[in-house]
Amino acid sequence: xxxxxxxxxxxxxxxxxxxxxxxxxxxxxxxxxxxxxxxxxxxxxxxxxxxxxxxxxxxxxxxxxxxxxxxxxxxxxxxxxxxxxxxxxxxxxxxxxxxxxxxxxxxxxxxxxxxxxxxxx
Amino acid sequence: xxxxxxxxxxxxxxxxxxxxxxxxxxxxxxxxxxxxxxxxxxxxxxxxxxxxxxxxxxxxxxxxxxxxxxxxxxxxxxxxxxxxxxxxxxxxxxxxxxxxxxxxxxxxxxxxxxxxxxxxxxxxxxxxxxxxxxxxxxxxxxxxxxxxxxxxxxxxxxxxxxxxxxxxxxxxxxxxxxxxxxxxxxxxxxxxxxxxxxxxxxxxxxxxxxxxxxxxxxxxxxxxxxxxxxxxxxxxxxxxxxxxxxxxxxxxxxxxxxxxxxxxxxxxxxxxxxxxxxxxxxxxxxxxxxxxxxxxxxxxxxxxxxxxxxxxxxxxxxxxxxxxxxxxxxxxxxxxxxxxxxxxxxxxxxxxxxxxxxxxxxxxxxxxxxxxxxxxxxxxxxxxxxxxxxxxxxxxxxxxxxxxxxxxxxxxxxxxxxxxxxxxxx
Numbered sequence: 001x002x003x004x005x006x007x008x009x010x011x012x013x014x015x016x017x018x019x020x021x022x023x024x025x026x027x028x029x030x031x032x033x034x035x036x037x038x039x040x041x042x043x044x045x046x047x048x049x050x051x052x053x054x055x056x057x058x059x060x061x062x063x064x065x066x067x068x069x070x071x072x073x074x075x076x077x078x079x080x081x082x083x084x085x086x087x088x089x090x091x092x093x094x095x096x097x098x099x100x101x102x103x104x105x106x107x108x109x110x111x112x113x114x115x116x117x118x119x120x121x
Numbered sequence: 122x123x124x125x126x127x128x129x130x131x132x133x134x135x136x137x138x139x140x141x142x143x144x145x146x147x148x149x150x151x152x153x154x155x156x157x158x159x160x161x162x163x164x165x166x167x168x169x170x171x172x173x174x175x176x177x178x179x180x181x182x183x184x185x186x187x188x189x190x191x192x193x194x195x196x197x198x199x200x201x202x203x204x205x206x207x208x209x210x211x212x213x214x215x216x217x218x219x220x221x222x223x224x225x226x227x228x229x230x231x232x233x234x235x236x237x238x239x240x241x242x243x244x245x246x247x248x249x250x251x252x253x254x255x256x257x258x259x260x261x262x263x264x265x266x267x268x269x270x271x272x273x274x275x276x277x278x279x280x281x282x283x284x285x286x287x288x289x290x291x292x293x294x295x296x297x298x299x300x301x302x303x304x305x306x307x308x309x310x311x312x313x314x315x316x317x318x319x320x321x322x323x324x325x326x327x328x329x330x331x332x333x334x335x336x337x338x339x340x341x342x343x344x345x346x347x348x349x350x351x352x353x354x355x356x357x358x359x360x361x362x363x364x365x366x367x368x369x370x371x372x373x374x375x376x377x378x379x380x381x382x383x384x385x386x387x388x389x390x391x392x393x394x395x396x397x398x399x400x401x402x403x404x405x406x407x408x409x410x411x412x413x414x415x416x417x418x419x420x421x422x423x424x425x426x427x428x429x430x431x432x433x434x435x436x437x438x439x440x441x442x443x444x445x446x447x448x449x450x451x452x453x454x455x456x457x458x459x460x461x462x463x464x465x466x467x468x469x470x471x472x473x474x475x476x477x478x479x480x481x482x483x484x485x486x487x488x489x490x491x492x493x494x495x496x497x498x499x500x501x502x503x504x505x506x507x508x509x510x511x512x513x514x515x516x517x518x519x520x521x522x523x524x525x526x527x528x529x530x531x532x533x534x535x536x537x538x539x540x541x542x543x544x545x546x547x
Contacts, residue, residue: 001289003289088291089289089290089291089292090241090288090289090290090291091290091291091295092291093289094241112287112288112289
């Protein structure tokens with residue numbers, strides 16, 4: 001079954017991406033993780049995301065559109081990327097999630113993907 | 122088919138199968154979809170069908186197989202009705218057919234228990250879930266055993282089942298490395314089931330339906346995890362209790378407290394096995410909760426041999442137990458030991474520090490309070506507490522025993538009979 005690994009990172013993590021002293025370590029960790037998943041053949045789709053300051057949030061209330069700068073909640077952990085993996089069970093998905101670099105600094109949420117709607121088959 | 126039986130006989134046969142095989146049947150029915158709630162519905166419908174058909178056709182030779190087939194048909198019908206079945210149907214069909222009961226080598230229940238003890242399930246609901254799903258104990262009774270509101274417990278159980286169905290947990294025995302983490306909830310559930318059977322659920326018809334099941338499951342885990350000391354501790358604990366099974370009622374079915382039991386009625390073989398298990402477990406050098414509780418039983422068992430209850434040893438073990446697994450039951454047990462050892466005032470203080478909201482409806486607390494108050498010379502207190510205990514007792518034999526104590530307490534003019542302690546150590 002398919003699970004989404006929702007990779008959250010801290011502000012420090014995002015800062016390390018572009019810091020010359022730390023970026024090699026940062027990307028090295030992610031590349032190793034992504035390579036291991038790719039080789040096991042479980043990845044359906046996945047992407048890293050630009051840092052939260054590039055984000056724009058849209059809401060429609062009573063027909064009125066508001067567009068805001070950045071993610072609304074100021075939390076310690078922000079969405080940094082995601083993968084959809086196809087594995088036999090949650091336990092396997094958790095094992096992969098635990099290997100993500102951000103599991104040690106922030107968190108990885110593991111969520112089953114809804115099966116396709118019958119009409120779309 | 123056997124000859125048609127009386128309605129009553131059929132009822133009892135269906136109930137017996139339901140009680141003794143419930144978890145196994147649920148495990149079989151749950152394996153594919155991991156939908157426990159659907160399996161429970163299908164099995165209840167099958168049981169209703171059994172009650173209609175068996176009086177006419179006779180009780181089948183293999184009632185379990187009959188129930189499984191009936192429940193599977195219902196599951197299949199439902200799947201069809203929901204339009205879920207697709208090209209995979211023949212394969213699903215084949216697998217379902219493979220899942221017929223295979224006799225005794227079966228460890229489906231164990232897999233189901235470890236599934237319920239999965240770390241992705243809320244820790245507070247793991248043991249209740251095992252009790253309901255694997256051992257067929259109803260939510261109301263589980264709520265009472267865990268001292269929570271029945272509606273809250275039902276909601277938690279429903280949520281947990283939805284989670285098992287939807288979250289994609291692995292339905293299999295965990296790998297060796299993950300075992301110890303999940304073992305605690307499984308052992309807790311086995312012991313809780315034993316306690317339920319011991320206290321009242323196992324009737325005269327089926328004297329060891331739940332207690333026997335609990336012992337059987339513990340043996341399975343001891344075999345499966347020979348290096349873990351706690352399963353041995355739990356098995357020893359239950360064997361000590363089971364050894365005294367026949368001694369806890371007299372010829373007229375009256376309740377006999379532990380210190381008045383005739384040790385000649387205790388099952389020596391079970392005691393020897395329990396002592397052996399406890400010794401082997403102790404070699405691991407980690408003295409866990411169940412080993413502590415088994416050790417307490419061991420001290421009680423030694424009373425007839427040494428002629429006196431070793432209160433100092435009991436006190437030490439209770440301290441250890443509370444250090445490892447603090448609980449209301451352990452606190453009550455220790456308070457009684459403290460009182461017996463000559464300090465009923467301290468014991469009473471200890472009992473009264475327990476949160477009233479949690480112990481108010483807890484029968485053993487009132488029994489202990491009455492006993493400790495009596496030892497402290499507070500007769501009115503002792504009488505009032507035993508009255509509360511009587512009101513909370515469902516077991517007729519225990520009730521009669523407490524009423525007798527009440528009469529003695531209320532009637533005693535100053536001289537209090539201290540010889541009547543209860544089985545609070547169990």
